[in-house]
Amino acid sequence: MELVLAIGIxxxxxxxxxxxxxxxxxxxxxxxxxxxxxxxxxxxxxxGVKSNAAPLLGEGVDVSTLTDPVPQALVLTAIVIGFATTAxxxxxxxxxxxxxxxxxxxxxxxxx
Amino acid sequence: xxxxxxxLIIAPIVIPLIAGALLLFFDERQRVVKAMISVxxxxxxxxxxxxxxxxANGGGGAGAFDGVYLLGxxxxxxxxxxxxxxLSALMLVLAAILAIPALVYALARWHAAGAxxxxxxxxxxxxxxxxxxTGDLFNLFVFFEVMLAASYGLLMHGSGPMxxxxxxxxxxxxxxxxxxxxxxxxxxxxxxxTLNMADLALRIGEIEGxxxxxxxxxxxxxxxxxxxxxxxxxxxxxxxxxxxxxVAPVAGIFAIMSKVGIYVILRLSLLVFGQGESAGLGLNxxxxxxxxxxxxxxIGVLASQALGRLASYSVLVSSGTLLAxxxxxxxxxxxxxxxxxxxxxxxxxxxxxxxxxxxRGQDAGASVLAVTxxxxxxxxxxxxxxEIGVTMPGTIAxxxxxxxxxxxxxxxxxxxxxxxxxxxxxxxxxxxGASADQPVPASVWWIVGxxxxxxxxxxxxxxxxxxRTFWASMEGTVPRVLVMEMAPVxxxxxxxxxxxxxxxxxxxxxxxxxxxxxxxxxYIDAVINARRAGVAxxxxxxxxxxx
Numbered sequence: 001m002e003l004v005l006a007i008g009i010x011x012x013x014x015x016x017x018x019x020x021x022x023x024x025x026x027x028x029x030x031x032x033x034x035x036x037x038x039x040x041x042x043x044x045x046x047x048g049v050k051s052n053a054a055p056l057l058g059e060g061v062d063v064s065t066l067t068d069p070v071p072q073a074l075v076l077t078a079i080v081i082g083f084a085t086t087a088x089x090x091x092x093x094x095x096x097x098x099x100x101x102x103x104x105x106x107x108x109x110x111x112x
Numbered sequence: 113x114x115x116x117x118x119x120l121i122i123a124p125i126v127i128p129l130i131a132g133a134l135l136l137f138f139d140e141r142q143r144v145v146k147a148m149i150s151v152x153x154x155x156x157x158x159x160x161x162x163x164x165x166x167x168a169n170g171g172g173g174a175g176a177f178d179g180v181y182l183l184g185x186x187x188x189x190x191x192x193x194x195x196x197x198x199l200s201a202l203m204l205v206l207a208a209i210l211a212i213p214a215l216v217y218a219l220a221r222w223h224a225a226g227a228x229x230x231x232x233x234x235x236x237x238x239x240x241x242x243x244x245x246t247g248d249l250f251n252l253f254v255f256f257e258v259m260l261a262a263s264y265g266l267l268m269h270g271s272g273p274m275x276x277x278x279x280x281x282x283x284x285x286x287x288x289x290x291x292x293x294x295x296x297x298x299x300x301x302x303x304x305x306t307l308n309m310a311d312l313a314l315r316i317g318e319i320e321g322x323x324x325x326x327x328x329x330x331x332x333x334x335x336x337x338x339x340x341x342x343x344x345x346x347x348x349x350x351x352x353x354x355x356x357x358x359v360a361p362v363a364g365i366f367a368i369m370s371k372v373g374i375y376v377i378l379r380l381s382l383l384v385f386g387q388g389e390s391a392g393l394g395l396n397x398x399x400x401x402x403x404x405x406x407x408x409x410x411i412g413v414l415a416s417q418a419l420g421r422l423a424s425y426s427v428l429v430s431s432g433t434l435l436a437x438x439x440x441x442x443x444x445x446x447x448x449x450x451x452x453x454x455x456x457x458x459x460x461x462x463x464x465x466x467x468x469x470x471x472r473g474q475d476a477g478a479s480v481l482a483v484t485x486x487x488x489x490x491x492x493x494x495x496x497x498x499e500i501g502v503t504m505p506g507t508i509a510x511x512x513x514x515x516x517x518x519x520x521x522x523x524x525x526x527x528x529x530x531x532x533x534x535x536x537x538x539x540x541x542x543x544x545g546a547s548a549d550q551p552v553p554a555s556v557w558w559i560v561g562x563x564x565x566x567x568x569x570x571x572x573x574x575x576x577x578x579x580r581t582f583w584a585s586m587e588g589t590v591p592r593v594l595v596m597e598m599a600p601v602x603x604x605x606x607x608x609x610x611x612x613x614x615x616x617x618x619x620x621x622x623x624x625x626x627x628x629x630x631x632x633x634x635y636i637d638a639v640i641n642a643r644r645a646g647v648a649x650x651x652x653x654x655x656x657x658x659x
Contacts, residue, residue, distance in 0.1 A: 020288060025280065032287050039291045039298075046302030070307075071298065074250055078294050081257045085290065088264060089283050096280045099273040105284070107277040 002049055005041065012038035023110070025093045025103045029086065036082040040075050047071035117167060121181040121194050123160045124204055124241035127153055132234030140227055147219050150230040154215050157237060158208035161201070168201035169621065180247075180642040188640050189311040193247040195639060198625040199450075203244040203375055206454055207368050209607065210461045211237055213600030217465050218361035220596040225270040225359065232269070236262035236365065243372050247639055249297050249307040249334075252376065256293065260286050263369060266362045267354060278357035285340065285350040293337045299330025310639035313384045313632055328390055331380070335394050341373030343431045345405040352412065355427060356420030360468035363423070367461040370427055371453055374434050378446075381438070382629040383636075395439050399555060402436025403562055405429075410566040413573045419467040419581075422573055423460060426522055429566045430456040436559050437537055442544055443630060447622040448536030454618075455529040455608055459521040462604035466514050469593050469601070470581055507593050510602075512582045517605045519574030524567040529611040534563060536619060 012034050019031025047068035055069035093103075100107040131153030138146050168179060179196040182188065196204075215233065223229040239259025246252050264286075268279040301307055303326040304315050319327055340347045351370070355363050377398070385393045409432050412425030430452075437449040517528065524534035541556050611618055628634060 020284065028284055032284070032291075035288070035291050039294045042295060043298040046298045070301065074298065074301070077250070077254065081254070081290075085257065085261065085283075085287055088261065089287060092264070092268070092276065092280050092283055095268075096276045099276050105280065107273060107280075
């Protein structure tokens with residue numbers, strides 16, 4: 001399971017990095033979204049990958065059967081913040097499209 | 113635990129939060145009410161910051177104030193802590209002192225150029241103060257995002273294709289940086305099992321092997337994020353475009369935003385990576401990267417035709433100087449660097465606001481045209497004698513004086529604080545050999561040379577711009593400037609003058625700050641042993657359980 005997770009994170013990061021280096025704003029925003037998914041999974045992964053484990057500590061419970069709740073809390077915060085900033089970026093992207101008339105990140109087309 | 117003083121620690125976050133939220137309830141047409149709320153909040157913030165500064169500096173009786181605030185009354189490594197020490201108090205005061213003139217300046221004109229200026233301004237202050245106060249890495253991320261989200265709005269305040277384009281690139285860079293921040297933080301959590309800075313400093317000694325590698329990699333990724341914010345070459349190409357596109361008061365307050373990165377680097381490198389096996393992690397990157405940044409900024413300053421870009425490159429020179437000097441990791445030099453940070457932040461803040469006033473009398477393309485004409489030497493010489501006898505208007509005199517003061521400050525000439533700051537750093541650097549009885553390393557001579565050269569470049573560039581603007585004004589129109597816009601600039605310059613006169617006590621404070629930073633034990637103990645409200649005895653120092 002670790003391997004699948006690691007490969008998935010790697011593919012998403014690679015695609016994301018490639019996309020944010022592209023000249024169109026839409027590609028950049030998709031790239032940033034992919035990167036943020038990859039990062040969220042990465043945060044989730046640093047707590048150790050476990051399935052069917054509860055994050056709640058109780059009396060007489062073996063700690064090794066538990067999952068670490070902190071990365072889960074972190075990932076929630078990261079998702080919320082990432083979502084909000086991506087939405088903000090989308091608005092700016094539309095404003096730039098409206099003002100400059102092009103979706104190139106430099107606000108003008110490259111001379112051919 | 114004397115009640116209200118302890119609660120002051122959270123006030124720099126809560127005041128702008130409440131004010132910013134309150135401002136949202138008022139319609140844009142109720143401008144006076146909004147302005148009043150914003151001014152009151154910023155003044156309150158300054159009062160709190162100065163009070164905290166006094167407390168952190170040992171005022172208010174020993175032991176009464178430990179500078180640690182446990183949020184939600186959770187004990188230290190589990191809950192989030194806010195910490196005030198000398199460094200964070202200094203940064204709080206600097207932010208508040210820069211915010212007042214920027215706000216007053218904005219009230220004259222710019223706050224009406226778009227919606228929600230005051231709310232965004234307050235949220236920016238909240239993010240800044242939070243980043244200075246927090247003692248937890250993930251909380252730092254949250255406050256960074258608060259600050260950045262507000263800065264996206266502020267950068268595009270006033271709208272227009274230029275600002276939106278600059279904003280687009282600024283947001284893209286910062287979103288990518290935020291993702292790196294998360295990777296760094298989670299790698300640190302994965303290897304150390306804690307995000308509390310003090311707890312991390314305690315545990316770093318026990319981490320070994322692969323986990324230490326992961327930790328160092330995480331810290332390095334985190335460092336890259338702060339270097340992007342601080343504007344280290346080659347991570348700084350976004351900065352000149354963004355800062356010169358922002359409206360004047362916003363650019364003024366942005367002068368401190370690039371210092372947030374430097375603050376965090378200083379804090380973490382001395383607290384967590386001060387001693388032990390990972391000591392001095394990345395110092396060489398700071399040293400050589402800083403030197404490259406000074407060189408890049410200097411070339412930029414010389415090459416800039418528009419004043420806005422000149423100021424932006426000055427930000428880079430200032431950041432580069434700080435990074436290179438911090439990379440030396442020498443107490444005396446670092447104290448000088450802190451002084452330089454205060455001085456250059458105030459200067460650049462004043463300069464950004466001054467530029468807009470100066471350029472108001474000119475055509476947009478005039479300054480670029482002037483440089484081109486200078487280069488080709490075909491300015492028509494015949495018209496010269498026409499205007500003899502016209503006295504210099506008062507506005508130009510005041511603007512010119514402020515411009516000259518900024519030039520002196522940026523280039524580090526006596527008598528203003530820019531000189532004192534550079535002198536303090538240079539003395540420390542040249543003195544490095546004397547104390548250790550070894551020859552001064554070559555890299556130090558390089559920094560000394562670059563510092564002096566960058567000052568010369570600033571002087572050349574400012575003189576050229578000054579002559580072009582004030583002596584050979586192509587338009588001949590006097591800019592219409594309100595007292596309300598001139599006063600903030602003069603206030604900031606007056607502050608640097610005060611800093612010069614009070615250089616002795618100020619340097620003393622900086623040295624004390626650095627001494628505190630070099631003994632992370634005090635900080636760690638204060639955080640770990642922080643007493644919970646309503647609990648009689650202190651919790652043990654080994655409160656951090658395994659995870």
